[in-house]
Amino acid sequence: MQQTPRAERLHIVLYGRCNSGKSTLINSWTGQDIALVSDTPGTTTDPVVKAIELPHLGACVIIDTAGYDDGSGLGEQRVSRSLRSMEQAHIALLLVAAPLVARGEDLGLERAWLQELKGRKIATLVVLSQTDRVEQPEVLLAELSTRLGLSDMQALALSAHTREGISQLKDALPRMLPEDFGSQTITRGLAERGDVVVLVMPQDQSAPKGRLILPQVQTTRELLDKGCTIVSCTPDTLAHSLASLAVPPRLIITDSQAFPSVYPLKPEGSLLTSFSVLFAAYKGDIDLFVEGARAIERLTDQSRVLIAEACTHAPASEDIGRAKIPALLRKRYGQSMTIDVVSGMDYPEDLGQYDLIIHCGACMFNRAHVLRRIARASNQQVPITNYGICLAYLTGILDKISY
Ligand SMILES: Nc1nc2c(ncn2[C@@H]2O[C@H](COP(=O)(O)OP(=O)(O)OP(=O)(O)O)[C@@H](O)[C@H]2O)c(=O)[nH]1
Ligand SMILES: [Mg+2]
Known part of the structure; x- marks a missing residue:
């Protein structure tokens, strides 16, 4: 880059x-x-x-x-x-x-x-x-x-x-610079100088060819700046990577889709989080997103959910927002629930018809932009969460991760 x-x-x-x-x-x-x-x-x-x-x-x-x-x-x-x-x-x-x-x-x-x-x-x-x-x-x-x-x-x-x-x-x-401009960090207090951090980054068909995605690149750069030791692996090589370390890592950061396979391997003393959870906090309001995820409990087969993507890329077959999350929601609440998807700058002014908004990790948007979207949802009393937090909730591990 x-x-x-x-x-x-x-x-x-x-x-x-x-x-x-x-x-x-x-x-x-x-x-x-x-x-x-x-x-x-x-x-x-x-x-x-x-x-x-x-x-x-x-x-x-x-x-x-x-x-x-x-x-x-x-x-x-x-x-x-x-x-x-x-x-x-x-x-x-x-x-x-x-x-x-x-x-x-x-x-x-x-x-x-x-x-x-x-x-x-x-x-x-x-x-x-x-x-x-x-x-x-x-x-x-x-x-x-x-x-x-x-x-x-x-x-x-x-x-x-x-x-x-x-x-x-x-x-x-x-x-005129906003006071908090550029002061945000991705890993905050979860990793400090000298810590070993394991990054679990699946390279399946939904990963871009020949490069890493932006949140992975940015997290790597920040950990290097902090003076952490980084061990990178894919979900299938995680067990081997952990076994090769003399001490358990301080933190494991995984792609949220790999949560279910990573969690059972987590050493007791290590913290576990995901790139999307870190970016939810970096880009948005993590507490509000967690509260929003809990609103999933109140959905019914009559509910209307908005999925908002920042990118306008062609959806991949394993697309998390268009396929994975809707499938999990429909499995839970039935086929008749309405799930609308918008992408890019198409974020409706009127959000009142929705029972929940699930936003992507917004790696292409700046923090001010995400905070304005959150504010619009909050002003209309619509719960909002994001992909990573939503998946963590739906797969039952929201309470097991650090943010
Ligand atoms: N004398 C003078 N003319 C200017 C100045 N700034 C712009 N102009 C002229 O005003 C006209 C419009 O300038 P633009 O920069 O295209 O204006 P704009 O606001 O971008 O216009 P739109 O793209 O149509 O919205 C051009 O003919 C410029 O040369 C200036 O400081 N002094
Ligand atoms: Mg102009």
Whole structure:
């Protein structure tokens, strides 16, 4: 893996009307030709997503969106895609072209989008753009701040053409980083320096060819950083691996599908957990997921369950979300229960019809994104859990593992 995984990157999203200068600003600020620019409104259609390394911010993803006043035939779809890109945002820049403020135009759209951002607790900076096109931009900035009810820290003025104000933007962004950004660890207190950790990673037909999957790679990297000794094996070689160790490992981390075969082999003094359980805590809210798994008990043959996958990959035959979990649920509650599957960014606004949501491990999503999905479920009083916790519950080992 050459690059920082996308889910670990700081996500910065730009919003504004068509022609407010979003794409031009990205190019001017990063010094790269990332986004297409033209004076035709509606140049940017689908969100443009670019992974980039920036001084003082590190590994970022910058997302350029379609103008939120896009009135073209496809405008509505574009706007809804722009809105959906908020789910993954850590920081937002909302551009308002200076000539628009100078003309005294209504700022209702800006207020509405600021409200959307505030609702998702996204740190937002309002940018008065294209200041080279107006007289006295500082007066307009003060006027804009008053009209939108912003403090000094929440707005700045710049011109992407003359680059005046770009350095203030670069200074402002690091101050907007969410407090807990990047502070989360995968294995937390379960493994410390000097511990031996066994990783059980099945390489069956559902595993990608010639590589390990992201949670396995990230966990390995973190354990190496911590100074742990790592023993890697597949479920069928676990007994041999354990026998070859002088002392029992401190921790065994297994793929959740291999739980049933790994648990009987666990030495008494070792802790056992799974990659998906670790990532449930790393990416989401483990206590809520455990509570959600216990809601399985309250399901009936009339229940409606939503399975949400982050990836849009073609389902493999042994697919855990589309085959394994539904089969286990149906075996327990009968064939008539309804199980809907959504993938990628398709996560319904209205979750009220569901009795339970089971989310994948979300290795492709950032933590902010998963937490927003959890919040949406909680706000609608729908229990939510994830694949690993759900499987651990259904196979009766949730109480036997560490998290
Ligand atoms: N004078 C001046 N023109 C600018 C500036 N920034 C952008 N423009 C011009 O404004 C027009 C629109 O710029 P874009 O960057 O494509 O705007 P956008 O917000 O991405 O527009 P959409 O993709 O249509 O939503 C282009 O002709 C740019 O050259 C600026 O700082 N000063
Ligand atoms: Mg654009």
